[in-house]
Amino acid sequence: MLLFKLFSDNPALIIPWLFALLIAITIHEVSHGYTAYKLGDDTAESMGRLTLNPLAHLDLLGSLMLVLVGFGWAKPVPINLLKVRKGNMGKFLVSVAGIVSNILMAVFAILAIKIILMTGVGEMNFLIKFLAFLIYINLALFIFNLLPIAPLDGYRMFESFAPKAFARFAPFMEQWGFFILIALVFLTNVIGILIYSFVSMFSWLFQLPIFYLAFSGL
Numbered sequence: 001m002l003l004f005k006l007f008s009d010n011p012a013l014i015i016p017w018l019f020a021l022l023i024a025i026t027i028h029e030v031s032h033g034y035t036a037y038k039l040g041d042d043t044a045e046s047m048g049r050l051t052l053n054p055l056a057h058l059d060l061l062g063s064l065m066l067v068l069v070g071f072g073w074a075k076p077v078p079i080n081l082l083k084v085r086k087g088n089m090g091k092f093l094v095s096v097a098g099i100v101s102n103i104l105m106a107v108f109a110i111l112a113i114k115i116i117l118m119t120g121v122g123e124m125n126f127l128i129k130f131l132a133f134l135i136y137i138n139l140a141l142f143i144f145n146l147l148p149i150a151p152l153d154g155y156r157m158f159e160s161f162a163p164k165a166f167a168r169f170a171p172f173m174e175q176w177g178f179f180i181l182i183a184l185v186f187l188t189n190v191i192g193i194l195i196y197s198f199v200s201m202f203s204w205l206f207q208l209p210i211f212y213l214a215f216s217g218l
Contacts, residue, residue, distance in 0.1 A: 009217045016130035021063070022054035022136045025074035027105060028055040028098040028145075033077040033095035039078065039090045041083035049077045065185070073144075077149060088160045095156035099142045106138040110206050124218045132214035136199060139210075143198045144191060149184075150177030 007014055030052060033044030044050050049057070062073035084090040109131040116128065145153040150173045159170065184190055203210045 003215075006215050006217065010060075012102060012126075013218070016126055017133050020130055020133035020137050022058075024102065024105060024134065024141055026054045026140060027065070027101050029077045031076050031097040031101035032079065032094055036077070036079045036094045040085040040093065041080050041094075043080045043083065044077045047078055061213055073141075087195050092157055094162035095153050095160060096151050099145050102138040102145075106135045106142070106202070109134040109138070110202070110208055110210075112205070113208060123213060126214070126218075128213055129218070132210060135202070135210055136214045139199050139202060140195045143194050143217055147181075147191075149180055150174050152177075152181070155167040 007017075026070075030050060033050045036043070037045055037050060057074045057077075059073060059075040062075070065073070079094055079096075082112045083092055083093075084094060086093070113128060113131045116131075117123065121128075146157045150156075155173065155177065159166070162170075199210050202208075
């Protein structure tokens with residue numbers, strides 16, 4: 001895998017990868033909690049989850065997945081949907097807030113790299129690596145969380161406006177969604193293909209070799 005080869009060739013690159021990882025998952029979860037707070041739900045705030053301290057948001061398995069296979073998840077911010085105003089739209093906004101933050105962070109990092117490269121600085125340095133990692137992780141989190149499988153954001157977004165007939169299927173997804181995700185990760189290459197295609201699209205859109213900048217050695 002690209003990460004294993006990269007880290008074995010230059011173990012110091014684990015540091016910018018971990019920094020990018022912590023920033024991405026922290027802002028993703030805080031975005032959920034802050035949106036819920038603005039819509040009337042103070043659950044995340046009362047439990048100390050409206051914080052930029054990444055330790056409050058780390059999920060052991062999800063973080064290991066991000067380090068080992070390049071995509072994963074954080075510990076979900078607690079949300080009390082009964083307190084969220086604006087009905088289904090409020091629920092949708094809370095669910096979509098995290099992935100919106102991922103796209104915004106990715107675009108910001110892309111623009112930062114393009115500005116840095118315009119100054120004539122070489123492509124292979126730790127700052128460029130950090131920004132390229134930030135792009136990749138955020139894009140991976142975005143496309144991964146869009147999957148309509150519980151407990152991911154995509155499922156919650158769909159659930160917000162799902163037809164009433166979906167209620168019969170929801171208990172199954174709530175119970176088995178996590179295991180479906182694990183099966184997709186380890187028994188298929190579906191998620192990897194989705195992430196590769198999405199990152200490639202961004203590379204073409206912004207004319208920036210994201211994979212090269214992230215995974216080529218220094």
